[in-house]
Amino acid sequence: xxxxxxKHIQTISVFLIVxxxxxFSAGCSSIPQEETAKELxxxxxxxxxxxxxxxxxxxxxxxxxxxxxxxGSRIINSLLSDYFRDYRDVxxxxxxxxxxxxxxxxxxxxxxxxxxxxxxxYDAVLVTELERYQTxxxxxxxxxxxxxxxxxxxxxxxxxGQVVWSGDFDQTQQPLFENILSSRSTGSGFRWLTAAELAQxxxxxxxxxxxxxxxx
Numbered sequence: 249x250x251x252x253x254x255k256h257i258q259t260i261s262v263f264l265i266v267x268x269x270x271x272f273s274a275g276c277s278s279i280p281q282e283e284t285a286k287e288l289x290x291x292x293x294x295x296x297x298x299x300x301x302x303x304x305x306x307x308x309x310x311x312x313x314x315x316x317x318x319x320g321s322r323i324i325n326s327l328l329s330d331y332f333r334d335y336r337d338v339x340x341x342x343x344x345x346x347x348x349x350x351x352x353x354x355x356x357x358x359x360x361x362x363x364x365x366x367x368x369x370y371d372a373v374l375v376t377e378l379e380r381y382q383t384x385x386x387x388x389x390x391x392x393x394x395x396x397x398x399x400x401x402x403x404x405x406x407x408x409g410q411v412v413w414s415g416d417f418d419q420t421q422q423p424l425f426e427n428i429l430s431s432r433s434t435g436s437g438f439r440w441l442t443a444a445e446l447a448q449x450x451x452x453x454x455x456x457x458x459x460x461x462x463x464x
Contacts, residue, residue: 320381
């Protein structure tokens with residue numbers, strides 16, 4: 249008879265553990281799952297804003313870097329326009345078109361992008377900021393300084409102001425042997441790319457990963 253209370257206590261303990269596990273599992277079921285946050289936002293039309301030099305610190309005397317960023321932005325704009333030429337619901341917004349919009353308050357790039365998207369009735373806008381654009385010094389087969397390009401891409405939902413996709417590219421072309429070791433080949437085959445060619449390769453690589461830009 250002495251073992252009966254012990255068995256009774258064990259039975260109650262097991263019962264309480266089962267209840268606790270049930271309550272815990274029920275509570276967990278109400279926690280949003282990670283994949284829910286990754287669902288695609290309904291986007292039917294995209295406006296591609298002109299690329300702009302990123303807001304980075306440049307010494308006033310460093311006019312070369314500023315000039316390269318401005319020239320690089322123009323080249324990337326041309327590349328973006330060509331890339332989206334056959335996209336039905338993606339349209340490149342020219343600088344002239346932007347300048348024709350009612351003036352908005354100054355602010356961060358993404359804020360201004362959202363304002364432009366709302367005024368032009370796009371569901372989302374693609375923002376490109378150029379952080380580095382160094383041209384190649386030398387020829388296709390012998391260089392003193394290789395091309396180097398860095399930029400970021402952000403797709404902003406106009407309604408919410410949320411960045412729904414982003415990508416970044418940062419590469420300086422390496423010699424063939426280093427390319428093989430680091431697996432950073434640009435498919436050049438091998439030759440030294442120009443900055444425009446490097447930028448084109450980077451844009452193509454990154455834009456192909458955007459789920460909102462998949463053609464039917």
